[in-house]
Amino acid sequence: MDKNRLFNNLTCHSEGAQRPKNLLSNSFRSFLSSGPELRASAHQDKLHEESRDPERQRRVTDEHPYKNALEGIRVLDFTWLLAGPYATRILADFGAEVIKVQSQKVATGAESNSTGYFNTWNRNKLGITLDMSCPEARDIALRLVKMSDIVMENFTPRVMSNWGLSYDELVEVKPNIIMLSMSGMGEAGPWRDFIALGPTIQAFSGITHLTSFPKSPPLGLGYSYADPAAGLFAVLAVLAALEHRDETGQGQHIDISEYETMCSLLGPAILDYTVNHNVATPQGNNPGYIAAAPYGCYKCLGDDRWCVIAVSMEEEWQALRDVLGHPAWSREERFSTLSRRKEHSEELNELLEQWTVKHTPEEIMNLLQQASVPAGIVEDANDLANDTQLTARNFFIQTEHPVLGKTTSDNTPIKLSRTPARFRRPAPLLGQDNYYVYREILGMSEQELSQYIKEGVIS
């Protein structure tokens, strides 16, 4: 069977496909509909009170001598799950005013406000409710668009246009709006309607197949890597579009395909295919084209403890021999040059592992790095949380959430010397900033707002 044909024939609504019996009635279920919805109305009221305070915003900035890097940029954030919220979190961390739009109906599962997952990806954002299934909601949304610089969303392609919020419609109220749409496959193309999540995108891109040991079944990555990766491309794209707007006065629509973001991260292998017709295969922890030996992941002392070592330069090899105490095997002819070591890498790895199994990964990393040999601990979440380097660089931040209490999360790895990212507030509770956004930004009257709340439009 021609392998390439299989993929060429994949289309969403293929005429040949038949549904199994009895399944039509169940044909749609919303994503991630599990998970309890925690409400915290007492806290919400208190926070509403705070957001009424006109001094609030100013107080926050007065405490700090510098302006936030992205101050003055307003983002209307329709994103959900991970890829989108990950992107808007970066903008919010650096001071953009990100207004996250939710509704009671969708605030479940990963979008349930008082969960660790939500709190991690939505810090520093404002939260409002707007039920887009109500006809009146569109006008309110367009009023918000008019007040914003950027609109971001990561629904499947039809959703925004079904709400009457396509790019063409946004431009009518805000000619220079920047709209970013991110979806599994992108806005156009034969696969645009595929239902996709991070791990399925990884499977499509080839990285699941390639992340394994040679001649072994696929293993893939044990987490959704494609989502944060796509989120990074999204941030880069909107920042570039802002530059363009500053120069030309023009906004634009950006279409991001998460599938293509993963392909971008496999660029050299793709180029090897299009140029040389070489097909990439799983490499395990082998160095592949990198000139290094010994190189790989080695078992250490302890329960399922591992380290990595990567020796490419001659002085690193000599330093490694010093640390090992110049064992007899290390003087053998078959290990005398890098190319010979690479040729005999399997035997070399076995001999080196006889040493690593006698030491903890911490000992190995310290011993070798002190001797300028590249080495590292295979760190799990607990190791990361206690990593002296990460801790010294404030990679983790402790924060307080009104429902979750004291929480910890990762800081941004983008360390700006003069205007660093700042933690300003935990993720919003559902509709926490309705008052501030609708009254202060949109200028709704008290009466108008309560009417919309009563009708369930703002809900």
Next chain:
Amino acid sequence: MQRRFFATLRVTGGRELRPYVRREHSLLAGLEILDLADEKASFCSKLLADLGAEVIKIERPGGDASRWIGPFWQNTPHPERSLPFWHNNSNKLGITLNLEKKDGQRILRQLASKTDVVIETFPPRYLKKLELDYESLSQINSRLISASVTGFGQSGPHKQYKSCDIIASATGGQMCVCGAPDTPPLKPYGEQSYYIASLFAAIGILIALRERKHSGKGQHIDISLQEAVAATLEHVLVRYFYDNVVSQRQGGSRQNNSFCLLPCKDGYILLMIARDWDILVEWLDSEGMASDLKEEKWQDEQYRRQHWNHIVDILTYWTKTHTRAELFKLAQLMHLPWAPVASQEEAVNSTHLLARNFFVSVEHPELANTGLTPHIYKYPGAPYKFSSSTMKLRRAPLIGEHNTQVYQEKLGLSISDLERLSASKVI
């Protein structure tokens, strides 16, 4: 062979592809960048160059060491034929400069006094010794934005530690959640840490650029490969901090109790079985393959989690009777987010990528006299489509290709100056 793949393009559904407006003004036009980075962050200025910035790659005389990283064009090692180098340095200008020489340092200072951004990957302290670090350069150009990408960052007890992709993958927490319980931890394919760190650095640069519009001042950006990896672990740290769970490598058949990779007639398929349980069981039952999964006890999510292996056994028996495409198509009709595990060949040849014009033609006129093969190649393009512009790619620079142009235009050096500098091995 290549031509045949591209000829199979068929658009069978979805919206018609609109040709985007030709670019009149590239997104980052006017932004000037000096790229001193090796393979750890050459992707950073590539991203910005592809968006329209003018990037000058500065290599040591004879070319950067990353030119010796394979695979190579026609599988023959040569510094002008490294495919990773081609990929990571498209749209850049290339000059050579010896930073170990006083004249070289002087020239870099002159270039840095007029540029917007410097990107570098030297070990911390190296540029300080040469008085070419951000502190020194910012004194001659207060608007300068500088990004440093290193294994462990510019501060902390491990800042001098050496790194590369596998070290970053391990110390950043990636490897311990990849692989299977009966295998060692596994590094994801490719140089993921370099690319992720490059993305963070590029974002940092554009954020600093926006800030500079208000303050008139540049700043330094400190990126650690370890942190870049640790910042893209999705559930791993969240589950640790909120649920006290230390995620382990689980192999293909049990990814967080929600996804599993199962064998089909023609490869593997990724199934999501954390939700839509009833649909799945009905589907199996309609083919008479549900076995005992129809029983009431399997309705309990907790029970399913405890007896995962049994579910996987039954599902495997079923998936093996189908091709990936059969299962995938039906799953899509039922809105189940499943996916065929694509080989690299399949992934690259997808009609979808072709229909979206993901690949961009790049000319390699320098290979013209080598005969045989055509010298236009398809490069992977950018994953974003801007309505204001289309992407264009120019091949990576040859060693010192733009020496004359850059040194004459930027610094006003004469031909005799260049000859002198070349003779003293500065360029």
